[in-house]
Every structure is written in C-alpha cells, then in structure tokens.
Amino acid sequence: MRVLIIGSLAGDLGQAARIAIARGARLDHADDPEAALVRLRSAAGVDLALIEIAHDVGGFIRALGRERILLPVIACGSTADAEAAVRAIRAGAQEFLPLPPDPDLIAAILEAAAGESHALIVRDPVMSACVRRAEQVARSEASVLICGESGTGKEVLARHLHRRSRRAGGPFVALNCAAIPENLLESELFGHERGAFSGAIARRIGKFEAADGGTLLLDEISEMDIRLQAKLLRALQEREIDRLGGAAAVKVDVRIIATTNRELLAEVAAGRFREDLYFRLNVVTLAVPALRERPGDIPALARHFAHRYAEVNGLPDRPLAEEAVRRLLLHPWRGNVRELENAMHRAVLLADGESITAEAVELGPPRVGQAPGANGAMPAPQGGGSAVAALVGRSMDEVERDLILHTLTHTLGNRTHAAIILGISIRALRNKLRDYAREGLAVPPPPGASVPVPVA
Numbered sequence: 250m251r252v253l254i255i256g257s258l259a260g261d262l263g264q265a266a267r268i269a270i271a272r273g274a275r276l277d278h279a280d281d282p283e284a285a286l287v288r289l290r291s292a293a294g295v296d297l298a299l300i301e302i303a304h305d306v307g308g309f310i311r312a313l314g315r316e317r318i319l320l321p322v323i324a325c326g327s328t329a330d331a332e333a334a335v336r337a338i339r340a341g342a343q344e345f346l347p348l349p350p351d352p353d354l355i356a357a358i359l360e361a362a363a364g365e366s367h368a369l370i371v372r373d374p375v376m377s378a379c380v381r382r383a384e385q386v387a388r389s390e391a392s393v394l395i396c397g398e399s400g401t402g403k404e405v406l407a408r409h410l411h412r413r414s415r416r417a418g419g420p421f422v423a424l425n426c427a428a429i430p431e432n433l434l435e436s437e438l439f440g441h442e443r444g445a446f447s448g449a450i451a452r453r454i455g456k457f458e459a460a461d462g463g464t465l466l467l468d469e470i471s472e473m474d475i476r477l478q479a480k481l482l483r484a485l486q487e488r489e490i491d492r493l494g495g496a497a498a499v500k501v502d503v504r505i506i507a508t509t510n511r512e513l514l515a516e517v518a519a520g521r522f523r524e525d526l527y528f529r530l531n532v533v534t535l536a537v538p539a540l541r542e543r544p545g546d547i548p549a550l551a552r553h554f555a556h557r558y559a560e561v562n563g564l565p566d567r568p569l570a571e572e573a574v575r576r577l578l579l580h581p582w583r584g585n586v587r588e589l590e591n592a593m594h595r596a597v598l599l600a601d602g603e604s605i606t607a608e609a610v611e612l613g614p615p616r617v618g619q620a621p622g623a624n625g626a627m628p629a630p631q632g633g634g635s636a637v638a639a640l641v642g643r644s645m646d647e648v649e650r651d652l653i654l655h656t657l658t659h660t661l662g663n664r665t666h667a668a669i670i671l672g673i674s675i676r677a678l679r680n681k682l683r684d685y686a687r688e689g690l691a692v693p694p695p696p697g698a699s700v701p702v703p704v705a
C-alpha cells in the first residue's frame with residue numbers, strides 16, 4: 250500500500266505518516282497539491298492520498314479528474330475546522346481524518362483502501378492442485394488466465410504466482426477493467442502525453458509502464474471494450490505501448506495475468522472478445538474452484554480471518570469453537586471466500602466469550618429462488634452473487650442512492666446515459682440528484698462542467 254501525504258510533515262500529519270508506516274504503508278510525500286500532481290504523473294503505483302485541509306482539496310480533486318488520475322483522497326485536519334472538512338467531503342474526498350490522528354482510524358482507512366490482504370491459505374486437495382499448477386508455471390514468462398466465480402481468490406492466486414516468479418522483485422500492479430469507465434481505462438493502462446486531451450497538462454505514466462519488470466494483473470478482462478482489446482493485443486505482441494497522444498512507442502517488459510468470472514470463450518463466440526487476444530492471454534489457464542468444491546479449506550480460512558480481524562479491530566485472538574466450524578462446513582457458500590471472510594469479521598465483533606462460538610457466526614439465508622442442491626452445492630451465480638449478498642443489512646434508499654451515484658460516476662456525469670442504464674426517466678434521475686445535493690452529497694457534475702453542479 251503506497252500512500253502519498255500532501256502537506257507539512259512537521260505536525261500532526263507527520264504523526265499520521267508515522268502511524269501509517271508502522272502499519273506497513275510505504276510513503277510518498279509532497280509539500281503541496283502541485284508537487285503531488287507532479288509525483289502522481291510519474292508514479293502510477295500510489296493507492297491513496299492524505300491531504301491537509303489547509304490546502305485546496307477541492308482544487309486538487311478536480312485536477313485529478315481533469316488529468317484522469319484515479320485516486321482515493323482522504324482529507325485530514327483539525328475537527329475545529331468543521332467547515333473545511335465539509336467542503337473537502339463535498340468536493341469528493343472519500344473520508345475525513347481528524348487530527349491529531351487516532352492509530353485505529355488510520356489502520357481502518359488503510360485497511361479499507363487496501364481492501365484485502367494477500368496471504369494464500371490452502372488445505373483442500375482440490376485447491377492445492379490449483380496452487381501447484383500456478384507454482385509450476387510461475388517461473389515461466391507465459392501469460393496466465395485465471396478464471397473462477399466471484400470471490401474465490403483469483404487475485405490472491407495471481408499475487409502468489411507473482412511472488413513465485415522471476416519477477417518477484419519487480420512491481421505487481423493490478424487494474425480492474427470493470428471498475429473503470431472506458432475512456433479512463435485507456436489512460437490508466439497506457440498513460441498519456443501532455444496535450445493528449447484537454448486536461449492533460451503533463452505526461453502521465455500508465456499501469457503498463459508502472460509494471461515494467463514485474464507483473465500486470467488485468468482483472469475482469471472480459472469487460473474491456475473491443476477497441477482497447479486491440480491496443481492491448483498490440484502491446485503484448487510488440488512489447489511496447491503508445492501513451493495517449495504519444496508520438497513514439499515505449500518499450501515495456503511486463504508479464505500479464507488476466508482474470509475473468511465470465512466464460513471467455515462464450516464472449517469470443519458472441520463477438521465481444523477478440524479471439525486472437527484470448528489465445529494470447531490464455532497460454533495457461535488456472536481454474537480456481539469455488540469454496541463449496543473445497544470444504545477442506547473452510548476451517549483454515551475461518552481461523553485465518555478470525556485472527557486477522559481480531560488484529561485489525563484490536564480484539565483478543567480467540568479460538569474458533571468446534572460447533573462454529575461445523576456450522577461453517579454446512580453452509581452453502583454462494584459468495585465464496587469473500588462471504589466467509591465477512592462472516593468471520595462479524596463473528597469476531599459479535600463473540601463475547603473466551604472463544605468464537607456458533608452463535609457468533611451469523612450466516613445469511615439462502616438466496617431467494619435458489620435452494621441449495623442435495624449435496625449443498627449451489628448453481629454458479631451469474632456473476633455478482635456476492636455483491637448482492639454484501640448488500641444485506643442496508644436500506645433500499647441507501648442502496649438506490651449508491652447505485653445512482655456510482656452509475657453517474659461511471660457515465661462521467663452524463664445524465665442521459667445514466668438514466669438509460671438505470672432504467673428510469675431523466676426527470677426521475679434529476680429529482681433524485683437534487684435531493685442528494687440538498688443532503689450535502691457530492692453529485693458528479695455533467696461532462697464539461699468545471700465545478701460540481703448538483704443538478705443538470
């Protein structure tokens with residue numbers, strides 16, 4: 250996890266930086282937003298920025314947007330300056346971190362930004378076979394395609410493969426093709442030259458160059474649009490890339506691992522995925538089994554997560570009762586390892602005795618319309634099963650609001666496109682956005698607007 254700190258390190262911010270380092274973060278520092286932008290253009294590996302509210306946080310976030318740099322921004326400052334904190338959040342900062350910093354809060358922010366840890370736990374023979382296959386091909390230069398249902402551990406396996414490869418000393422860079430709007434994806438992958446588009450005031454290095462000498466993980470490769478697929482194929486064949494607006498190609502030495510939870514051959518048949526790219530990527534396939542196909546992993550994974558979340562939450566590390574393990578073994582895991590991870594996180598928080606008992610292990614009800622099979626096996630979810638499960642516990646209004654705002658971000662503020670995707674009228678969308686703006690939420694501005702305007 251690489252964190253860019255923007256502001257003076259002399260005071261409380263320096264303290265926050267020291268805590269972040271103690272929690273395993275690597276630090277970059279810039280005195281002000283201008284210097285930060287200079288760093289970001291040449292370093293695509295930064296995961297998170299912490300910026301003091303004394304600086305123009307809104308201006309910084311808008312500059313990131315203009316230059317197509319995707320980066321979560323955390324504003325920090327004294328709670329005494331509530332107005333600046335509110336301004337920062339309205340401008341699009343992800344969180345506000347009060348100073349002087351609370352170590353647990355910093356740990357939680359880093360945890361949320363890093364998302365997930367990378368240890369690979371394996372006990373079940375079916376999964377062991379998959380990991381062995383990964384280790385066998387790790388030292389070659391072959392492209393690898395990892396497929397498997399959502400939440401089965403495709404990224405964890407990709408990182409393991411990188412650690413066992415000759416490139417282990419080089420960078421591991423991940424990019425989720427599904428999470429990034431099409432026009433940003435190209436710039437994220439290949440970078441851009443000054444003047445490539447109206448906000449491109451300086452050269453910026455993309456993920457390909459950031460991964461030079463290492464491994465580039467392209468997550469959910471099936472979601473990449475067909476035009477970019479052509480550019481990716483060229484990059485793989487020629488071992489060089491063209492930055493957006495660049496005149497000369499740049500040599501890159503990158504190994505590609507791609508993941509998909511769709512049947513890629515079916516995408517090829519449907520004309521949505523280039524066949525030549527498919528064969529280029531798919532020198533070796535690793536199929537990660539679903540958690541229900543490897544029950545032998547469940548107890549070890551559960552203990553691993555119990556330990557990890559006790560640590561993250563500053564709670565004692567307690568053993569897992571036998572009853573609890575039995576309960577976990579009987580559950581039909583639709584959301585795979587991620588669902589187990591969430592269940593154990595909850596259990597760690599809910600358990601109040603000497604051990605984590607079966608009562609503390611709350612497991613969601615089976616999904617409507619999909620009863621478990623006779624042997625407890627579930628039909629493969631049509632993608633996103635775990636995403637729906639993760640919504641349990643939230644209200645319809647909240648989920649609707651998040652869906653609308655995320656869709657709007659995805660369409661870069663384009664109201665018409667967002668309304669079509671959401672299946673509602675533009676008028677209904679505008680009314681919702683007006684309500685959100687009144688509640689003080691940051692609503693993505695329409696394309697071309699220079700400042701956030703709540704209503705189109």
Ligand SMILES: Nc1ncnc2c1ncn2[C@@H]1O[C@H](COP(=O)(O)OP(=O)(O)OP(=O)(O)O)[C@@H](O)[C@H]1O
Pocket residue numbers: 364365366367368369370371397398399400401402403404405406468510550553586587590
């Ligand atoms: N074998 C494993 N050992 C330890 N943790 C694991 C393992 N497999 C998965 N996890 C954990 O489960 C979560 C999901 O794993 P990961 O992100 O690798 O899955 P994925 O298949 O890439 O998911 P998605 O389809 O959503 O991209 C992560 O928090 C990861 O740390």
Ligand SMILES: [Mg+2]
Pocket residue numbers: 403404468508
């Ligand atoms: Mg993944």
